[in-house]
Amino acid sequence: DIVMTQSPDSLAVSLGERATINCKSSQSVLYSSNNQNYLAWYQQKPGQPPKMLIYWASTRESGVPDRFSGSGSGTDFTLTISSLQAEDVAVYYCQQYYTTPLTFGGGTEVEIK
């Protein structure tokens, strides 16, 4: 199974500042035949279902603000919120869809400092 490890578990960031979340997979999720990383990021606000933000490691889902960006390749990935807004308070998860079992990271809770 591919283990997804997120860091940190939580972080507190001032409004307007940058938030960076890391996700590391235990093996590469880069598929050589199409050069795509099978990695997605989700946001879950309290009492709500998750919402997909990013897929293919760096492709922003339609309607997602451009302050959210994804980067990385192979086994190391980053979700960056360039200027934290109050509505970004949530838990963020990474997920690999390279192979089954599909696996999620443990989540990173983002709050306002």
Added chain:
Amino acid sequence: EVQLVESGGGLVQPGGSLRLSCAASGFTFSNYAMSWVRQAPGRGLEWVSSISGSGGSSYYADSVKGRFTISRDNSKNTLYTLMNSLRAEDTAVYYCAKGGTDYYYMDVWGKGTTVSVSS
């Protein structure tokens, strides 16, 4: 508007069974993979099972293999999961989620249905 609505959750005794449904609308259901993901109280997301658009391929987490069965009725735009031999550790909110045509990311989620397994 793409929409997923789960139903069928409830309280069940250990060893019991339950069938969850997920009604889909707003997209060509048969073209897309679908998944079930659960979240135990206060915990993170756990993938449960997935099925291809045609229904010809299905995949399960080890924790539910042999007990849960995922299926779909493309004529009714509905996803199902039959859960047998339920255990306390199956207690969770169960979400259905839409994937890509051949990819198992989850771009649309339902609001979830709660399953509680307790005597």
